[in-house]
Amino acid sequence: MSDDLPRRGFLLGTLGILGAGFTAGAGADPAPLPPAPLPLPPLPALPVTPFNYHSPPLQPFVDELPIPETRPATGQLSAIAGTHSYHRDLPEARSWGFDRPVLGPNLEAWRNRESRISFRNELGPHVLAQHVDLTMHGTTELDRTDPRFTVHLHGGANTPAADGHPLIGWRNGGTPAFAYGNRQEAAGLWYHDHVMGITRLNIQAGLAGMYYVRDEFDTGAADNPLGLPSGEFEIPLIVQDRTFNADGTVQPMVGVYIPQGYNQSGQLGDVACVNGKVWPRLGVRRTLYRFRVLNGSNSRPYILEFEGGLPFWVIGGDLGLLDAPVPTGAVRVSPGERVDLLVDFGALPDGTQADLINTALNDFGNTVFMVPEVRRIMRFTVAGDGPPARVPPRLRGGPGLPEPLAPPEPPERVRTMTLIGLNDDARSAAVFPTMMALNNLPFLTADVDVARAGTIEQWDIVNATPFDHPVHLHLARIRVLSRQPILTQAYWLGNPPPAFGARWQPSADAYAFGPAQSPPPWEAGWKDTVECPTDTITRILVYWPSIAELGFDPDAVVPVPAGAEAISPAGGHGTAHGGGHAEIRGYVWHCHNLDHADHDMMQQIRITG
Numbered sequence: 001m002s003d004d005l006p007r008r009g010f011l012l013g014t015l016g017i018l019g020a021g022f023t024a025g026a027g028a029d030p031a032p033l034p035p036a037p038l039p040l041p042p043l044p045a046l047p048v049t050p051f052n053y054h055s056p057p058l059q060p061f062v063d064e065l066p067i068p069e070t071r072p073a074t075g076q077l078s079a080i081a082g083t084h085s086y087h088r089d090l091p092e093a094r095s096w097g098f099d100r101p102v103l104g105p106n107l108e109a110w111r112n113r114e115s116r117i118s119f120r121n122e123l124g125p126h127v128l129a130q131h132v133d134l135t136m137h138g139t140t141e142l143d144r145t146d147p148r149f150t151v152h153l154h155g156g157a158n159t160p161a162a163d164g165h166p167l168i169g170w171r172n173g174g175t176p177a178f179a180y181g182n183r184q185e186a187a188g189l190w191y192h193d194h195v196m197g198i199t200r201l202n203i204q205a206g207l208a209g210m211y212y213v214r215d216e217f218d219t220g221a222a223d224n225p226l227g228l229p230s231g232e233f234e235i236p237l238i239v240q241d242r243t244f245n246a247d248g249t250v251q252p253m254v255g256v257y258i259p260q261g262y263n264q265s266g267q268l269g270d271v272a273c274v275n276g277k278v279w280p281r282l283g284v285r286r287t288l289y290r291f292r293v294l295n296g297s298n299s300r301p302y303i304l305e306f307e308g309g310l311p312f313w314v315i316g317g318d319l320g321l322l323d324a325p326v327p328t329g330a331v332r333v334s335p336g337e338r339v340d341l342l343v344d345f346g347a348l349p350d351g352t353q354a355d356l357i358n359t360a361l362n363d364f365g366n367t368v369f370m371v372p373e374v375r376r377i378m379r380f381t382v383a384g385d386g387p388p389a390r391v392p393p394r395l396r397g398g399p400g401l402p403e404p405l406a407p408p409e410p411p412e413r414v415r416t417m418t419l420i421g422l423n424d425d426a427r428s429a430a431v432f433p434t435m436m437a438l439n440n441l442p443f444l445t446a447d448v449d450v451a452r453a454g455t456i457e458q459w460d461i462v463n464a465t466p467f468d469h470p471v472h473l474h475l476a477r478i479r480v481l482s483r484q485p486i487l488t489q490a491y492w493l494g495n496p497p498p499a500f501g502a503r504w505q506p507s508a509d510a511y512a513f514g515p516a517q518s519p520p521p522w523e524a525g526w527k528d529t530v531e532c533p534t535d536t537i538t539r540i541l542v543y544w545p546s547i548a549e550l551g552f553d554p555d556a557v558v559p560v561p562a563g564a565e566a567i568s569p570a571g572g573h574g575t576a577h578g579g580g581h582a583e584i585r586g587y588v589w590h591c592h593n594l595d596h597a598d599h600d601m602m603q604q605i606r607i608t609g
Contacts, residue, residue, distance in 0.1 A: 030422035030435060030500040035464055035488040039535035042361035045373035052370055053251045055244040055271050060279035061379040062088045067235055068100070068209065068275065073109035073180065076118045079149060079207060081127065085248060087278040093248035094127050096206040098191075102276040104209025106236055107191065109182045111215040118177040119151045121170050126198075127205040131252050133263045135427050136197035136599055137444055138167075138567040143198055146171045148565060152194035153211060154336060155318055155528045157184055157475055157545055160558045160586060166196040166602070167558075167567045167584050174563045181551060185320040185402065185526075186218035188236075188292045188338045196443075196567055200267060200298050200594035204252050206276070208296050210236045217402050218321065225400050227392045228315070229290040229342070235282075236292045239333075241269035241300045241374050242278075254369060262427070265434045266365075266467070266595050267298040270372040272358070281379045284345050287386025290315075291341045295333040298594045300374065301468060301531065303360040304339075305330035310354050313391055314522035316340035318529055319477055321395045323404050326522045330359065334470035336529040336592035339522070342391055345382050352382040363534050365466035405525060408479050408541050411458035415449075416505045419532060419591070419601070420497060421465040436465065436591060436601040440497055440504035444569060447503055448586070449605045453554055454546030461530075461538045462508040464488050469596065472529040473542060474587040475554060475607060480523050480530055481539040482516035488535045508537050529592055547609050554607035558584040569604065 048054065082101030083092040098104030098119070109115045126132060129144035148169030153162075162178040170176050189211040193202035214220050222230050243251040258264045271278050295302060306312070306329075313325035318338050325342060333339050348354070356377040397404030420437050427433035441447055451457060458481070461471060486508045495506035516539070532538040547553065560566040569584060590602035 030424045030426070032497045032500070033421040033423055033434070034492050035535070036364065036466060037489050039485060039488060040364040040466070042363060043367045044361055046367065046370050048372065049370045051255055051257060052372060053243050053253055053256060055269075056246050058087050058089055058271060058278055060376050061281040063277040063280045065280040065282040065378065066275045066277055068103060068105050070106040070108050070212070073107035073115040073117060073211060076120060076175070077104065078120045078122045080122045081124045084276065086242065086244060086273060086276065090244055091248035096123055096127055096202070098207065098209055102206040103238060104191070106210045106212060108212045108214060108220065109180065111182055111184065111186065111213055113182055115180040115182060116177070117180065118175050120175040121149055121172050123147055123149065123172060126201065128201045128250065128252055130260055131201055132198055133261060136263060139197040142171070147198065147202070148195045149193050149202055149207065150176055150195045151178065151191055153178070153180055153189055153191050154472070155187060155189035156180055157550060159552045160554065160556055163474055163587060164194045165558050165584060166194050166199070166588060167569065168560055168564050169195040170564050176561070176564070182213055183549065183551060184213060186215040187213050187316070187318070187320040188294070188340060189213060190294050190296070190338070192296070197598055200263070200598050201252065203296070203594060204242070204250055204267065204298060208238065210238065210292065210294060212292075226395060227390070229288050229389060233287065233386070234290040234292065236275070236294070238275050238294045238296045239302060239377060240273045240296045242271060242273050243269040244271070254371065263595055263599050265436065265599070266369065266593060268300045268366060268371045270374065272374050272377045274378045279376050279378060281381060283383055284380045285384045285386030286346045286348065286382060288342055288344045288346065288389035288391065291343060293333060293339045293341060295335050295337050297335050299335060301332060301334040301360050301470070302358045302377070303330050303332045304356060304377065305359055307355040307357045310343070313342040314339055315342055315395055317523065317525045317527050319526035321402070322522070322525045323396045324394050325391050328522060331522055332360065332531065334468070334529065334531040334592070335594070336470050336472050337527070337531070344391065345380065348382045350383050354380040354382070356380070363466060363468045365534070368466070408481065409456050411456045411541060413455070414458040414460065416460045416462060416507050418505055419461065419463045419465055419469050420504065421467070422500055435599050436467070436469070436596040437500070438590070438601055438603045440500060440502060441603060442501060443600050443602045445501065449603065451544050451605060451607050453544050453550070453607050453609055455544055457542045457544070459540050459542050460507070461532045461540065462486070462491070463532045463534050463536050463538070464492060466534055467593070468534055469532045469601070470529050470592040471532050471589065472592045473589040475545070476528065477526045477543045477545070478528060478530060479526065479541045480519040481541060482518055483533065483539070484512045484516040484537045485514045485535055486511045486537055487513050512537065544607055553609065554587070555585055555609065560584070
């Protein structure tokens with residue numbers, strides 16, 4: 001116990017900085033953590049400290065960028081254990097992937113053509129077994145030796161049974177099978193594990209891959225009507241920060257003061273991996289390239305730009321194309337978000353090195369945790385001519401092009417949704433037992449929101465925490481309206497949160513202290529994940545597709561197939577079709593900081609007809 005006192009004293013001090021007013025022995029119920037007295041701007045990373053884990057020294061730009069193969073979205077993928085070296089100077093270590101040692105192939109589907117895919121669990125014991133948090137709902141010692149998994153197609157408008165509900169999982173030998181309708185425009189989606197309680201670890205171990213929906217405009221072929229780069233000139237970039245141990249294994253912990261086996265409420269590494277390699281390099285020719293960028297990190301946002309200021313164009317986001325390419329020198333992408341970029345290397349001489357870097361600063365919460373800076377991402381080296389190409393002037397709204405983006409429609413309902421931080425004293429062995437929640441509710445609550453298919457809502461997402469949060473809605477399409485700073489402590493004092501488990505959704509409009517800021521032009525399209533900065537109201541339009549659009553009932557009961565295990569929405573744990581399970585219905589929305597989603601920043605929502 002005495003070894004714990006210095007850590008606890010240090011962390012109580014950080015809570016004091018945060019204005020939490022925390023006192024030990026506050027009881028077993030989670031207690032709200034009040035915000036800092038004044039909103040704080042993003043801050044630069046602190047120097048390297050002994051309080052954090054660190055990768056061994058690794059030389060940048062020595063490994064070639066791996067480019068996953070593209071294959072049709074059909075058949076079976078096996079989630080397997082393999083060995084993988086993330087860097088030339090790191091030993092091979094055990095990892096997970098889909099039909100490959102780490103990550104998965106690019107799956108290619110076509111609009112309005114159903115894809116039937118099964119995913120077989122051949123993972124063996126958990127790659128990060130010692131980090132499974134047994135205090136999370138649904139997790140047991142068995143998850144260390146025989147881990148559950150499922151697959152969610154992030155951005156897909158799929159039936160409840162095919163959405164990869166986090167309450168249903170399969171152990172080794174289990175094979176979830178899903179039918180994806182692909183009834184949506186061309187877009188870059190991604191597939192990843194989503195099982196309750198260990199999502200953050202399963203994705204860190206490697207369970208993620210890209211999924212392209214093609215249509216008659218964005219075909220992926222050289223003669224596509226949009227004139228976009230294709231073939232070797234269309235490249236996925238899955239960006240994930242990681243920390244590594246000297247033996248090549250992933251180190252999922254940030255702070256050395258947190259005991260092993262506890263969710264630390266955020267994972268931010270000290271190196272960047274792209275497609276499973278640390279700071280890779282890619283040789284490019286003098287021509288136009290299309291980069292399909294996914295932020296597959298657990299917690300870290302990026303502001304991507306080229307060192308030296310090479311401009312590029314954003315042509316799309318999470319759920320499809322913009323009306324026209326947007327020229328820019330930088331673009332922000334948060335965990336779960338995708339950006340579709342065009343980069344023209346045509347004017348650069350042989351030997352030019354163009355380094356993609358990250359210029360995002362830390363939010364206040366991550367500054368307190370002394371999160372390291374990750375500036376380098378990867379290097380492009382120019383050599384040789386490529387085929388002539390140009391940036392298309394328009395992507396929508398012309399002859400042979402898809403319809404333009406419609407202007408935002410007025411909502412039929414306005415909801416305030418709140419993001420709140422709490423101290424979960426029931427998990428005091430974790431030393432710093434923070435948790436995050438939506439609307440002050442646990443994930444396994446009976447107080448479930450209901451929306452109506454075919455309607456448009458406005459969500460005013462109020463972030464009352466010192467952390468930025470990327471919020472992801474399953475099934476829905478969203479448009480960003482505005483972001484507006486607020487005086488969070490005044491909002492808090494004027495609307496004190498009730499005990500955890502009681503809904504808390506007061507409007508924050510009266511506490512705004514600046515004008516609403518429109519989204520940048522590259523964020524104007526349809527999305528499924530939105531960055532919600534600290535001390536801010538993020539206003540979005542939420543479009544729930546109609547039953548006619550979907551072709552199914554979004555409120556159908558989610559069956560628990562033979563061989564799967566289900567966790568009751570009312571709590572507990574059991575085997576497929578075991579007695580006493582309440583019905584599982586609907587979808588979820590959650591923070592895509594995966595450590596937050598695991599505890600407890602996820603809510604269910606039912607979409608009725």
